[in-house]
Amino acid sequence: GAGVSQSPSNKVTEKGKDVELRCDPISGHTALYWYRQSLGQGLEFLIYFQGNSAPDKSGLPSDRFSAERTGGSVSTLTIQRTQQEDSAVYLCASSLDRGVEKLFFGSGTQLSVL
Amino acid sequence: GIQVEQSPPDLILQEGANSTLRCNFSDSVNNLQWFHQNPWGQLINLFYIPSGTKQNGRLSATTVATERYSLLYISSSQTTDSGVYFCAVGRRNAGNMLTFGGGTRLMVKP
Numbered sequence: 001g002a003g004v005s006q007s008p009s010n011k012v013t014e015k016g017k018d019v020e021l022r023c024d025p026i027s028g029h030t031a032l033y034w035y036r037q038s039l040g041q042g043l044e045f046l047i048y049f050q051g052n053s054a055p056d057k058s059g060l061p062s063d064r065f066s067a068e069r070t071g072g073s074v075s076t077l078t079i080q081r082t083q084q085e086d087s088a089v090y091l092c093a094s095s096l097d098r099g100v101e102k103l104f105f106g107s108g109t110q111l112s113v114l
Numbered sequence: 115g116i117q118v119e120q121s122p123p124d125l126i127l128q129e130g131a132n133s134t135l136r137c138n139f140s141d142s143v144n145n146l147q148w149f150h151q152n153p154w155g156q157l158i159n160l161f162y163i164p165s166g167t168k169q170n171g172r173l174s175a176t177t178v179a180t181e182r183y184s185l186l187y188i189s190s191s192q193t194t195d196s197g198v199y200f201c202a203v204g205r206r207n208a209g210n211m212l213t214f215g216g217g218t219r220l221m222v223k224p
Binding site: 059103 | 147149156157158200214
């Protein structure tokens with residue numbers, strides 16, 4: 001597509017529920033990243049996919065967080081048993097290659113856990 | 115991991131003024147990018163600049179990799195320049211993920 005597409009743009013859920021956030025990267029981009037931005041804060045790295053390599057999961061805050069990337073394109077970030085501290089904007093980004101190209105961000109998913 | 119510090123944290127300018135934003139990082143990097151987050155939250159990539167100087171219209175950036183800092187210059191600022199400016203750095207042997215600084219929040223007044 002023309003840009004990185006994320007859905008939904010907003011998600012309100014109850015504490016304890018599971019949520020899935022979707023990211024569709026720019027066509028042809030092999031690298032895909034998930035970041036989290038809490039209100040008024042910087043960006044916190046969550047996970048990185050590059051082609052068919054094993055993902056770098058070093059930023060995932062707990063085992064309630066997981067992500068997959070199917071067919072080297074679309075990615076889904078899943079948060080199980082959501083907690084109020086999970087409330088944040090979840091941002092997806094893609095780049096043409098392994099960390100040596102410009103990163104392009106989607107508009108994010110605003111997650112609110114009540 | 116790499117530490118990234120940006121200064122100043124907040125900046126208020128009158129329209130037409132010039133400004134310099136700074137990014138210091140704690141280790142050698144081979145990837146450095148500047149982003150602008152507009153008031154609606156969208157992050158726009160301004161520069162990919164691991165070293166040297168680049169210019170794009172009223173914006174320019176310089177990275178001195180050996181001294182571990184980068185500067186973003188905004189000339190003749192406009193109200194549309196308002197938002198948060200982030201510097202992000204990365205290293206090939208550190209997983210390639212970009213580490214972001216805390217940002218500089220800029221407000222340009224008409």
